[in-house]
Amino acid sequence: MMAVEKPPDTGEEREHSLIARIRGGQSSLFAELIKPYERRVYITALALLRNEADAQEVAQEAILKAFTHLQQFRGESRFSTWLIQITVNEARMRQRKQHANLFEPLADARDENAQEADYSPRDFADWREIPSEALEKSEFRMILAKALASLGQKYREVFLLRDVEHMSIEETARALRISVASVKTRLLRARLMLRDILAPAFADGWFGRTPFGKGSKPW
């Protein structure tokens, strides 16, 4: 006879209960456990790998690894932290295989200098309006994706985890195994660079502009 389960009153308790049941053989519950984190896993993989197809494959592999190794999850960290760490490891392995990071060292010791933070905005276009409804348009999303892709890897990965996936600064630092100071510095630069790229295009209002033509944008 199983012990009487008290109704889970927090997300974390519910998650622990799910994990225990999956470990106990109810593997059909794994999809429920993963559901809230699917996007986060994918975006983490995408942060580290520029290629969407690679990111998708690595993210799926990470989810499968989490299933296979669920017995090893000790509950010392949050499940999401553990899952993201698996994803980062998978993505790093893929990077090493592809030698994609040959010229971008993973260690950030050299980034600690002030030069990293020393970025001045290039443009002061007055971009006050947030064209939120524009996000419904794939053309607009493409512009955001291209702007993001134009950032250097170390800026892109920090920005994706912090500002797209809403991880905390500390979680981002842990996931990428870099210092909190480096996260802050890179985040500042990533945000300012994206603003520099996007502000001139959006300053007059996206819908008010003539259609984007190739060659008319900074990317």
Next chain:
Amino acid sequence: MVISCEHVWEEISNYLEGEVDPELRATMEAHFRECKHCTAVLDGTKNVIALYGDERSLELPAGFTAGWQSRLAQRAPGPRVSEADATLRRGLVGRAGDR
């Protein structure tokens, strides 16, 4: 306390994170009231964060969930991955135990 534009840019991210001390915050806010350029940088940076932070900006690729669930179904025989993918699994039953 007077602050330069360069100093404002250095701190703008921390400002938006709520990680500057009250005195610096007040100084920056006074600067924003006077400086159009820094206000433009602040507004634009806020917009960047708001746009990319919106779930619609970056969606899961179509078929992502079905993809890993079918891979799991092929690797791990046993209970269904979820009720939702019952249809999918029906097509994989014959291969469920294969490696």
